Amino acid sequence: MNIPATLESKINEVITHYPVSRRSATMPLLHMIQEHFGFISDEAVTWVASKLEIEPINVLELVTFYPMFRRKPAGQTHIRVCRTLSCAMAGSYALLEKVCKAAGIERHGHDHGNPIAVSKDGKYSIEFVECLASCGTAPVAMSGDDFHEKVTDENIKDLLDSTSSSATVPKLHPPHPREKRIVFQNIDRDGWTNDIDKYLVYGGYEELKKALRTQPADIVNEVKASGLRGRGGAGFPCGVKWGFIKYGGPEPTYLICNADESEPGTFKDRYIIHQDPHQLIEGMIISCFAVQANLAYIYVRGEFPEGAQILEKALADARAKGFLGKNIMGSGFDLEIYVHRGAGAYICGEETGLIESLEGKRAYPRIKPPYFPAVLGLYQCPTIVNNVETLCHVKHIVRMGGAEYAKLGRPNNTGTRILCVSGDVQKPGYFEVEVGSLTMGELINDLCGGSKTGRKIKAVIPGGSSAKVLNATERFKLKEKQPDGSMAEREIGFEDIPMDFDSLAAVGSMAGSGGVIVLDDSRDMVWTLNNINEFYAHESCGQCTPCREGSLWMKKITDRLLAGGGVTGDPAQLKTVADNIAGRTICAFGEACAWPTQSFLAKFRPDFEARASKPVPPPMPPEILPEQLIAHTDIPTLHGPHTEGTHEVIAMAGSTSAADSAISAHEH
Amino acid sequence: MSTETAAPVQLLNVQIDGIWMQFPKGTRVIEACSQAGKFVPRYCYHPRLSSPGNCRMCLIEMGMPKMGPDRKPVIGPDGKAEIGWIPRPQISCAQDVAEGMGIRTDSPMVKECRQGVMEFLLINHPLDCPICDQAGECQLQEFSVEYGNGGSRFLEHKVKKPKNVEVGPRVTLDAERCVLCSRCIRFMKEVAHDDVLGFVDRGSHSTIACHPDRTLDSNYSLNTVDICPVGALTSSDFRFKMRVWFLKETKSVCASCATGCNTIIGSRENIVYRQTPRENNDVNSVWMCDYGRLNFHQLQSPERLTNPTIKGPSGNEITQWEIALSRASTELKRHRGDAVAIIASGSLTNEELFLTRKLGDALGTKLIDIIPRNAEGDKILLSADRNANTAGARLMGVTGGVPGSLLGLISTGLKNKTIKTLIVIGEDATTTLGEEIANAQLILSVSMLPNGTTKLAHLVFPSVGFAEKRGSLVNKDGRLQRLNRAIQAPGAARDDWEIIRDLLHGVSGANGIYMIEDVFKQMAASIPALAGLSLSKIGDLGVPLKL
Numbered sequence A: 001m002n003i004p005a006t007l008e009s010k011i012n013e014v015i016t017h018y019p020v021s022r023r024s025a026t027m028p029l030l031h032m033i034q035e036h037f038g039f040i041s042d043e044a045v046t047w048v049a050s051k052l053e054i055e056p057i058n059v060l061e062l063v064t065f066y067p068m069f070r071r072k073p074a075g076q077t078h079i080r081v082c083r084t085l086s087c088a089m090a091g092s093y094a095l096l097e098k099v100c101k102a103a104g105i106e107r108h109g110h111d112h113g114n115p116i117a118v119s120k121d122g123k124y125s126i127e128f129v130e131c132l133a134s135c136g137t138a139p140v141a142m143s144g145d146d147f148h149e150k151v152t153d154e155n156i157k158d159l160l161d162s163t164s165s166s167a168t169v170p171k172l173h174p175p176h177p178r179e180k181r182i183v184f185q186n187i188d189r190d191g192w193t194n195d196i197d198k199y200l201v202y203g204g205y206e207e208l209k210k211a212l213r214t215q216p217a218d219i220v221n222e223v224k225a226s227g228l229r230g231r232g233g234a235g236f237p238c239g240v241k242w243g244f245i246k247y248g249g250p251e252p253t254y255l256i257c258n259a260d261e262s263e264p265g266t267f268k269d270r271y272i273i274h275q276d277p278h279q280l281i282e283g284m285i286i287s288c289f290a291v292q293a294n295l296a297y298i299y300v301r302g303e304f305p306e307g308a309q310i311l312e313k314a315l316a317d318a319r320a321k322g323f324l325g326k327n328i329m330g331s332g333f334d335l336e337i338y339v340h341r342g343a344g345a346y347i348c349g350e351e352t353g354l355i356e357s358l359e360g361k362r363a364y365p366r367i368k369p370p371y372f373p374a375v376l377g378l379y380q381c382p383t384i385v386n387n388v389e390t391l392c393h394v395k396h397i398v399r400m401g402g403a404e405y406a407k408l409g410r411p412n413n414t415g416t417r418i419l420c421v422s423g424d425v426q427k428p429g430y431f432e433v434e435v436g437s438l439t440m441g442e443l444i445n446d447l448c449g450g451s452k453t454g455r456k457i458k459a460v461i462p463g464g465s466s467a468k469v470l471n472a473t474e475r476f477k478l479k480e481k482q483p484d485g486s487m488a489e490r491e492i493g494f495e496d497i498p499m500d501f502d503s504l505a506a507v508g509s510m511a512g513s514g515g516v517i518v519l520d521d522s523r524d525m526v527w528t529l530n531n532i533n534e535f536y537a538h539e540s541c542g543q544c545t546p547c548r549e550g551s552l553w554m555k556k557i558t559d560r561l562l563a564g565g566g567v568t569g570d571p572a573q574l575k576t577v578a579d580n581i582a583g584r585t586i587c588a589f590g591e592a593c594a595w596p597t598q599s600f601l602a603k604f605r606p607d608f609e610a611r612a613s614k615p616v617p618p619p620m621p622p623e624i625l626p627e628q629l630i631a632h633t634d635i636p637t638l639h640g641p642h643t644e645g646t647h648e649v650i651a652m653a654g655s656t657s658a659a660d661s662a663i664s665a666h667e668h
Numbered sequence B: 001m002s003t004e005t006a007a008p009v010q011l012l013n014v015q016i017d018g019i020w021m022q023f024p025k026g027t028r029v030i031e032a033c034s035q036a037g038k039f040v041p042r043y044c045y046h047p048r049l050s051s052p053g054n055c056r057m058c059l060i061e062m063g064m065p066k067m068g069p070d071r072k073p074v075i076g077p078d079g080k081a082e083i084g085w086i087p088r089p090q091i092s093c094a095q096d097v098a099e100g101m102g103i104r105t106d107s108p109m110v111k112e113c114r115q116g117v118m119e120f121l122l123i124n125h126p127l128d129c130p131i132c133d134q135a136g137e138c139q140l141q142e143f144s145v146e147y148g149n150g151g152s153r154f155l156e157h158k159v160k161k162p163k164n165v166e167v168g169p170r171v172t173l174d175a176e177r178c179v180l181c182s183r184c185i186r187f188m189k190e191v192a193h194d195d196v197l198g199f200v201d202r203g204s205h206s207t208i209a210c211h212p213d214r215t216l217d218s219n220y221s222l223n224t225v226d227i228c229p230v231g232a233l234t235s236s237d238f239r240f241k242m243r244v245w246f247l248k249e250t251k252s253v254c255a256s257c258a259t260g261c262n263t264i265i266g267s268r269e270n271i272v273y274r275q276t277p278r279e280n281n282d283v284n285s286v287w288m289c290d291y292g293r294l295n296f297h298q299l300q301s302p303e304r305l306t307n308p309t310i311k312g313p314s315g316n317e318i319t320q321w322e323i324a325l326s327r328a329s330t331e332l333k334r335h336r337g338d339a340v341a342i343i344a345s346g347s348l349t350n351e352e353l354f355l356t357r358k359l360g361d362a363l364g365t366k367l368i369d370i371i372p373r374n375a376e377g378d379k380i381l382l383s384a385d386r387n388a389n390t391a392g393a394r395l396m397g398v399t400g401g402v403p404g405s406l407l408g409l410i411s412t413g414l415k416n417k418t419i420k421t422l423i424v425i426g427e428d429a430t431t432t433l434g435e436e437i438a439n440a441q442l443i444l445s446v447s448m449l450p451n452g453t454t455k456l457a458h459l460v461f462p463s464v465g466f467a468e469k470r471g472s473l474v475n476k477d478g479r480l481q482r483l484n485r486a487i488q489a490p491g492a493a494r495d496d497w498e499i500i501r502d503l504l505h506g507v508s509g510a511n512g513i514y515m516i517e518d519v520f521k522q523m524a525a526s527i528p529a530l531a532g533l534s535l536s537k538i539g540d541l542g543v544p545l546k547l
Helices: A005-015 A022-037 A042-052 A056-065 A085-089 A092-103 A156-160 A196-201 A206-212 A216-226 A238-243 A269-275 A277-291 A305-320 A351-358 A388-400 A402-406 A440-447 A501-506 A525-539 A545-563 A570-581 A589-603 A605-609 A626-631 A658-667 B029-035 B108-123 B139-147 B183-190 B222-227 B290-294 B321-332 B350-362 B390-395 B407-416 B430-439 B452-456 B496-508 B516-526
Strands: A077-082 A124-129 A141-143 A146-148 A253-259 A293-300 A336-341 A383-387 A416-423 A429-434 A457-461 A475-481 A487-493 A515-520 A612-614 B011-016 B019-024 B059-065 B083-085 B101-104 B171-173 B197-200 B207-210 B233-235 B248-253 B262-268 B271-277 B309-312 B315-318 B340-344 B368-370 B421-425 B442-447 B459-462 B471-474 B479-483
Touching: A005 A022, A022 A042, A022 A056, A022 A336, A042 A056, A056 B197, A056 B207, A077 A092, A077 A156, A085 A092, A085 A416, A085 A515, A085 A525, A092 A124, A092 A141, A092 A156, A141 A156, A196 A277, A196 A305, A206 A277, A206 A388, A216 A238, A216 A277, A216 A388, A216 A402, A238 A277, A238 A383, A238 A388, A253 A277, A253 A351, A253 A388, A269 A277, A269 A305, A269 A388, A277 A293, A277 A305, A277 A336, A277 A383, A277 A388, A293 A305, A293 A351, A305 A336, A351 A383, A383 A388, A388 A402, A388 A416, A416 A440, A440 A457, A440 A515, A457 A525, A475 A501, A525 A545, A525 A589, A525 A605, A545 A570, A545 A589, A545 A626, A545 B108, A570 A589, A570 A605, A570 B108, A589 A605, A605 A612, B011 B029, B019 B029, B029 B059, B029 B101, B059 B108, B083 B101, B108 B139, B171 B222, B183 B197, B183 B222, B222 B233, B222 B271, B222 B290, B248 B479, B271 B290, B309 B321, B321 B442, B321 B459, B321 B496, B340 B350, B340 B407, B350 B368, B350 B390, B350 B421, B350 B471, B350 B496, B350 B516, B390 B471, B407 B430, B421 B496, B430 B452, B442 B452, B442 B496, B496 B516
Parallel strands: A077 A124, A253 A293, A253 A383, A293 A336, A416 A515, B011 B101, B340 B368, B340 B421, B421 B442, B442 B459
Antiparallel strands: A077 A141, A141 A146, A416 A429, A457 A515, A475 A487, B011 B019, B059 B083, B059 B101, B171 B233, B197 B207, B248 B262, B262 B271, B309 B315, B309 B459, B471 B479
């Protein structure tokens, strides 16, 4: 295998980023090889294995697990179109067909095992990928490494022959008056650039200097006092998480920034990475100091190639200015941070899945107990995993102090958070607000201009696609703590739900990652759930039984419902499947894939019943295939051992299945 | 003066299904449940491998002591800590018992969990039972009956995966049947030290695979078939040969090397179909190597010697036992002392070797030895000594400190023709001594199969294989273990020990040995290491000897 010297020396350098285990370098090496050769050949798999002194099967395991690694060449320009909910609602399915037509790509016969379709002349290839984290500007696509937003029929040509990327281009519109921009204060800011000099001019890295003059435990206490809750989706109190770390233990502590933003409906970390990377780095260095981690990684999703480059440069610049490396600013604190690119797996957003991925393995989340990251994390050492936005908040907590920060937002739901709204609203986008300062109605109507087409809002998913859907006509009973400390209950409609962690949990959903997806009454709920189910079926890592089998089963059922093959038991069966997944799995992906099904069925049952009216087919042969359920209006009912089946109902014109010949044999 | 005291084993109080019991600290919850008589179903958990907790079949209800505001457990009316039950079910395979833990193995929640997991495992599982070798010992079948919900409501297409894949020279993979428990991957990594298996693809399409440059060719590959809970990994040798419920299972010991892994011989109607390892924590844990496991086909060879023969003008002519033994008696009495040499096999049982030594004594010869059989051993189970009973041969005085040291003298004696009588028992002397054995005036061979020696022998007595005899062996660590008879030998073949006893009888008259237990009695009386033992006292797991 002919690896040019320049590539080999780059590879050798990258391996030094993983001093503890060479196996961790597998993914970066695969990225570099694919960038150079266009794909990962069988030879490359063996080469990487011997370079890292691991078994070839361990490399093959990764190449087949992470969809961004391809084993066959793509076209000269590889196009990725997003298929997940918000982009699908914005027409990405039709867009895909149009791009295929324009590029001369024949896409039939491509499925999960062979997702990339290449045009005959080899110029273009296309892939229908999962959420690219820019739902507010749906539909989005990538052309090579270039990012394209709001792709319409008119600018398909720009997509195919891309000359620019909008990933770093700020959207120059002022924040809404209801916003309070702290973490996002530099996003879309007129005249702002993402380099270190600009950052320093505006007081950058002052908080780091302040932090390094204090004790690590003091910073932990400030974060505890601030009440900061993780912004990645789980909402776990950050100070409590940090409090699990003991100083002076025999093993090193690691900190990992979870920049794998992949929850459908969420698009906030993207902007921090592309437009304000130094805020993240500063927050991260402070956090590492607080938990005494001397080696940290930023795990950035593979679909942010520019983001990864920006972070690499920002880290190099920070290192050059003495904010990273040995004895940072004379404090005696050493820290190295490296960027690690993901390769297309949502499950890497799960903290233990991320840790496994960083160790160079398939992103299989770990069982807890015993593998709590704070005890047995990266390389079985204490590890803190924090979301991008959370780490940025840390910088501001150091700036203003924990108590001051806690005054923002509401008790137990402190600070600000970035809400991302997409779907059927006039002005989708991101908004940084004090937690709980807005109600759902204010967010949708005042900030986003209300429903897009003047139609009524039918449903809202308030916290990323994993969150339970809310029916817009529902009434909720909300228990709230009064100023005098007592609890009072009031009945509200969905428009009055405060957008904070506790209120959204109280109404039976969750604040999650802050990704709000709005659906108006033109939307088919079965179609919506099916789109979400396909996402989870695709992203399931496959480790544990309920999620692996159940996620694909739920997708197949909603596929069949959509296509007209629903039978009367289907809604109940669908609910049973979801009930058998949630709570029974290794990680929260089980809940994530079950809650949409459970909630859509609970809130919109009539929509599903309407699609499930055919009689339940008999379990005994002749078995009925899904195609027959879809195609035929009458299904033979169960026949007993001594009676013949009902012959007249199946008109199997021209079909030649075994079921048909069995039935026709009956008739003779 | 130091006194050694064993570290006290800490016992923890655990409530299982309402009853408080005690278990040593470090007991896995799932094992505690088994010990309490409440078996918890499982696929991915195996007591000798790491626990990934991925099958979710072992979900149970778990609770821990409720803690009061003083951080001490709240004591209930029964004087024990009150249990706060965790609302979510927990797996029992990856946690050890803790003080005050509560476990429910048969609550409605647990039943629902099991039904749910069973349903999920079966939706994509192919309807292969009628053609699947695992039927009858398949955990999918067993747990489906015990814990499943008895019906399917799956109306979709099943996921298709490769079937009948030659993942290794001795192992067949059916990826559709695989439940992705990862036992095989963990075994190859943790026990066989050959990290050659892994998962490829993702989600519901995941499968087990080998990298194309490698294959599952380890000498321990068939253990993955043992531990595979379903019919995904099956033995290619055993494929489609016999339904497992027809197999008679005989506990025995492997005789292919000095380790003596404990086995179960699966046979039916005098044909051995397979061997599987049997648990013995002092010998082989729950494993055995492929070489020993498959080393039984010679029992069914069409070449098996089934009748005694006497060399006549047209070669070895079949005769009757009385005639052959009578001729042997006559011929053996012609020579004594150094004119007689006996070459025995190091895989003969102790009883056979004991009688061999007695035969040698009766003939007055000290030229008696075994042929050492050495090959490359590994650090896992396979011994470099491919004789199963070298230690026994030493104990019985058939060989000395260095096995085979007298073969040189015997070779010289044959070349010089000073050795007139050569008795070969259970071996092929020509492999070491070549055609020079033809110099002997009388070659007497006791053998199961024809070989270079039987071709030249004047008298051939058909004997039996390891699965056709009862007797004892001593392994490389000095452990006395027992072979049990699984099948009858073909034709008129007789047990080696009986043949040697009859030869002895022909040389020195009645010896009062009628049953094999008589042989052992004499052994135990004359060999201090065996004092007080008997064949039945050896038991299924053997007895360590003080050698």
